[in-house]
Amino acid sequence: MQQNSAAAAKSAALSRADTKNIVKEIAMKALFAFAAAVFIMAVGVICVYLLAQAIPTINEIGWVKFITDEKWIIRSGRFGIGSLVIGTVLSTVGALIVGVPVGLLTAIFMAFYCPAWLYKILKPLTNILAGIPSIVYGYFGLTTIVPFSAEMFGGAGYNLFTTSVVLGIMVLPTIISISENSLRAVPKSFYEGAVALGATKERAIVKTMFPAAGSGILTAVILGMGRAIGETAAISLICGNIAQIPDSLADPFITLASAISSGMGYADPYNLERASLIAVAAVLFVIVLIITTIVMMLKKKKY
Amino acid sequence: MAKELVLKEGEVDARDIVPINRQSAGDKLRAYLNKPFSFVLFIFVCIGAALSAAAVLWVLGYTFAKGIPNLRLSLFAWTRTAENLSMMPALINTVVIALMSLLIAGVIGIFAAVFMVEYARSTNIFVKIVRVAAETLSGIPSIVYGIFGLIVFTELFGWGYSLMGGILTMTMMIMPLIMRTTEEALRAVPDSFREGSYALGAGKLRTIFVIILPSAMPGIISGVILGLGRVVGETMALVFTAGSPRNALHPSGLMEQGSTLTVYMYALISEGNQHAGEAWAVAVVLIILVVLINAAAELIGNKLKKEY
Numbered sequence: 001m002q003q004n005s006a007a008a009a010k011s012a013a014l015s016r017a018d019t020k021n022i023v024k025e026i027a028m029k030a031l032f033a034f035a036a037a038v039f040i041m042a043v044g045v046i047c048v049y050l051l052a053q054a055i056p057t058i059n060e061i062g063w064v065k066f067i068t069d070e071k072w073i074i075r076s077g078r079f080g081i082g083s084l085v086i087g088t089v090l091s092t093v094g095a096l097i098v099g100v101p102v103g104l105l106t107a108i109f110m111a112f113y114c115p116a117w118l119y120k121i122l123k124p125l126t127n128i129l130a131g132i133p134s135i136v137y138g139y140f141g142l143t144t145i146v147p148f149s150a151e152m153f154g155g156a157g158y159n160l161f162t163t164s165v166v167l168g169i170m171v172l173p174t175i176i177s178i179s180e181n182s183l184r185a186v187p188k189s190f191y192e193g194a195v196a197l198g199a200t201k202e203r204a205i206v207k208t209m210f211p212a213a214g215s216g217i218l219t220a221v222i223l224g225m226g227r228a229i230g231e232t233a234a235i236s237l238i239c240g241n242i243a244q245i246p247d248s249l250a251d252p253f254i255t256l257a258s259a260i261s262s263g264m265g266y267a268d269p270y271n272l273e274r275a276s277l278i279a280v281a282a283v284l285f286v287i288v289l290i291i292t293t294i295v296m297m298l299k300k301k302k303y
Numbered sequence: 304m305a306k307e308l309v310l311k312e313g314e315v316d317a318r319d320i321v322p323i324n325r326q327s328a329g330d331k332l333r334a335y336l337n338k339p340f341s342f343v344l345f346i347f348v349c350i351g352a353a354l355s356a357a358a359v360l361w362v363l364g365y366t367f368a369k370g371i372p373n374l375r376l377s378l379f380a381w382t383r384t385a386e387n388l389s390m391m392p393a394l395i396n397t398v399v400i401a402l403m404s405l406l407i408a409g410v411i412g413i414f415a416a417v418f419m420v421e422y423a424r425s426t427n428i429f430v431k432i433v434r435v436a437a438e439t440l441s442g443i444p445s446i447v448y449g450i451f452g453l454i455v456f457t458e459l460f461g462w463g464y465s466l467m468g469g470i471l472t473m474t475m476m477i478m479p480l481i482m483r484t485t486e487e488a489l490r491a492v493p494d495s496f497r498e499g500s501y502a503l504g505a506g507k508l509r510t511i512f513v514i515i516l517p518s519a520m521p522g523i524i525s526g527v528i529l530g531l532g533r534v535v536g537e538t539m540a541l542v543f544t545a546g547s548p549r550n551a552l553h554p555s556g557l558m559e560q561g562s563t564l565t566v567y568m569y570a571l572i573s574e575g576n577q578h579a580g581e582a583w584a585v586a587v588v589l590i591i592l593v594v595l596i597n598a599a600a601e602l603i604g605n606k607l608k609k610e611y
Contacts (some may be wrong), residue, residue: 021506028508029422035414036429039436039482042475046443046451053454102358105351113348122352125359127601131593132362133536135565136586139572140362143369143579169358176355200334202341202348230444233538233569257446261539281450285443292442296435 046285054282057275066279072243072254074263079276081283083243087253088229090246091163091239095228098168100221103175107220110176111183112205130173138234141166146238153250158240161249166234171224178223182216183209215298222298226291230284232257256284363590370587373580382553388581390588392553393567400466400545400563401534404473409527411474412481413516419482420489421511437479445540448472452544464546464560472544473537477530484529488522489515525604532596535589538565564589 058066061079069080110122145165150157186209194204210217240252241262254262260277267273310316326334335342377387379394415433423430449472456468492515500510516523546560547570554561562570564585571582 025506025508029418032414032418032422033429035411036418036423036433038411039415039433039440039478042478043436043439045455046447046475049451049454049459050447102351102354105348106355109348109352113345114352122356124598124601125356127597128363128590128594129355129359131532131536131597133538133565133589133593135538135568135572136366136589137362139568139582139586140365142572144361144365169362172355172358200338200341202344203338206344226442226444230446232444232446233565237572257444257539260446260450261542264543278450278454281447285447288442288444288447289439292435292439295442296438 050278050282050285053275054279057272057279060272061276061279070245072259074267074273074276077272079272079279081256081259081280083245084254084256084259084280085283086245087239087243088255088257090160090253091167091235091255092225092228094160094164095167095171096221096225098164099171099175099224102168103172103220103224104179104217106172106176107179107183108205110180112201112209126173126176129169130177134170134231134234135237137166137170138237141234141238149250153248155250156240156252158238158252159250160239160246160253163235163239163253164249166238167228167231170231170234171227174224174227175220178220179213179217182213182220185216186212219295219298222291222295226288229255229287229291230257232261236261256280256287260284366583366586366590369579370583370585373584374587375584378581378584388571388578390564390567390581390585393562393564393585394588395553396466396545396561397535397563397565399557399561400469400473400541401531403466403470403557404477404534405527405530407470408474408478408481408530412478412526413485413523415478416482416485416489417511417516420486421507421515437482440475441479441483443476445476445537448476448540449543452540456544462558464544465558466545466554466561467557469541469545469563470557472540473534476537476540477533480530480533481523481526484526485519485523488519488526491522492518521603525600528596528600528603532593532600535563535592535596536565537563538569541566542569564592 066079066081067085068082069078070082070086071078071080072083106126110119114122141162145162146157148157149159149162153159153161190208190212191204194208195201199207235255236258239254239258241254241258242252243254243259244251246253260280263273263277267277335345378389379391380387380389381391383389383392419430419433452468452472456462456471457464460468462468496514496518497510500514505513541563545563545566547562547566568582568585568589571578571585
């Protein structure tokens with residue numbers, strides 16, 4: 001009898017420990033899942049607060065006027081983001097024209113030509129380029145490329161050319177590192193096959209490796225584009241902050257992002273002036289959502 | 304004592320054999336002359352790489368040349384005055400904002416990664432949504448974070464410009480980075496570790512905290528350090544949340560406003576040319592910080608990386 005009750009007590013104690021453990025396991029699992037859910041909540045909260053402020057504002061301005069009006073003079077009630085969007089597109093295209101060819105050629109060099117000792121220098125250098133704060137790029141552009149541009153084109157030097165060059169340097173590390181990785185991810189047999197068929201090294205790279213790494217390289221370009229579209233601290237110092245559609249490389253202009261940062265300083269917080277800037281931020285957010293979707297779709301292709 | 308090589312009849316010293324598939328520089332040049340396209344491309348590739356290297360050296364060299372002569376001890380004085388323009392308060396604010404946001408984002412990011420790798424199946428719809436959310440967060444430009452922080456922390460919560468607003472905004476920015484690097488580190492831990500732990504009778508939780516997380520630690524730490532680099536380099540998300548006070552001393556608490564190094568540099572530039580020297584000095588400090596941080600991340604990632 002005594003033995004039996006001792007065994008029963010023991011098993012009761014065991015199951016109590018078990019329950020405690022099970023509760024702990026489930027509680028922690030819930031905590032981990034909650035941490036993951038924080039990401040969804042964060043995006044949700046950003047979405048809700050930006051759009052909740054932006055949509056009534058745009059309704060008040062009028063959707064057609066907001067999108068097509070090319071005048072952005074918030075002091076006198078002209079809230080057309082036309083020139084802002086065009087400025088963003090032009091500076092992004094400019095940055096890609098400067099950054100993509102140089103970046104891709106550098107990626108090819110690092111993946112196929114670079115001797116090991118040089119790689120050990122070049123790789124950290126491109127990493128440093130990625131780490132330099134954008135405000136430093138902006139100030140660098142302000143003191144070196146702005147005067148150069150002023151001499152070359154006349155005017156003050158705050159223009160599309162200056163911005164494209166600085167942004168081009170800023171997107172370089174993104175383009176280099178992602179396209180280098182995707183070039184390296186292509187199976188070596190592709191390259192060997194091409195060379196065995198008599199292709200020169202360059203032909204093998206351009207005709208075989210490059211198309212095979214295509215989606216990765218496209219991702220690199222699009223991510224570089226994302227960086228150029230959202231860049232603010234650097235651009236606001238060098239673009240001139242004049243809301244107009246630039247006729248040439250020598251004209252000052254403004255982007256969506258720099259319109260927000262330059263407008264925040266003087267916008268009246270109690271009327272449409274401030275609200276319109278928040279609406280511009282919402283437009284940027286939507287553009288980024290679209291880019292993210294494209295990148296996610298591109299990522300599906302794998303070897 | 305080196306042994307003299309004795310060759311028997313009919314044998315050849317292997318060192319004298321010339322491989323026929325090795326090209327000399329002359330061979331290469333001749334091959335290129337027949338294929339002008341390839342040669343031109345080769346030249347372009349070299350030029351491209353040289354341009355990239357030149358861009359880095361130009362930015363770094365110019366900044367150092369302008370900034371190092373302006374680095375003086377009074378720039379690091381404890382309190383900032385109109386004369387010394389010390390960056391010390393900004394430096395300390397940077398450290399405070401960075402550490403606090405890393406702490407919060409670290410816990411959320413690591414826990415979320417544990418859930419994604421150890422608990423959920425990758426086909427799970429919840430996991431897919433979390434992944435999309437993380438990608439979205441990492442793509443949002445800093446000015447949009449800044450405006451969001453302004454709407455929510457500064458105005459809706461009524462905090463005004465505060466370090467806390469800056470910390471929470473930066474937390475949202477670096478969460479996805481920490482989650483992604485932690486996920487990679489967790490996936491690199493071989494399944495045999497998990498199986499061994501279960502076989503010894505450990506529960507899932509014990510396995511995670513005693514076996515998996517410690518094994519994945521180098522990867523996690525290097526991800527956290529990369530996040531640190533992002534916080535140090537951030538400007539626009541902090542201008543509208545932590546504020547850019549013109550004559551701030553040290554903030555007395557997390558609900559006070561305070562500028563980080565980047566925001567301080569932005570303020571110095573905005574004041575025109577008279578503070579150019581100080582702005583360059585701050586730029587040099589920023590670059591040195593970022594380079595050190597990146598080097599630390601790489602070192603920890605490589606040095607402690609175990610080969611399984």
